[in-house]
Amino acid sequence: MQVAYRAQNLIDAHLARHALENAGIPAFVFGENLLGGAGELPLFGVLRVCVPDPCMPQVDAALQAAGLGGEPDAPTWEDEPGLQPA
Template sequence: MQRIYEPENLMEGELLQGMLASEGVEAHLTGRDLLGGVGELPVFGLLGLSVDNDQAERARQLIAAYNAALPISGDEPDTFPDVLVC
């Protein structure tokens, strides 16, 4: 197993774990249970995504592509219903 990425928060970690699973890469999110100790533990480096050695390079490529992605312009609606613009 190799630790390939340190997500900024639990939501990003779970999102990337699901994205990797959809691409056939089994990833393990470590440190999830340590988040309750924030204040007693260091803030950074608690979470990590780990994959098998033979899938590490593929997983790194997928995460790099995810981090480099930009939103598609022109996809935003002209108005947002039920949103008050002040």
């Protein structure tokens, strides 16, 4: 499995998943169950849409066709050296 898309919110993740599935690519949303665990605190980089390794070459075309490609990834704590997970 490889990360095909990093979503900014749950709706974004499912839009990407459905776009990939409509293109015949099996896709899975990971991190969906973690959203309620932080309460009111925003979590970044938790939602990922993953696909099997052999399907990665078709992912970019499917996401571009759905208007989801080319967007910046959601920020993660690794992106900022001063931020560390609690």
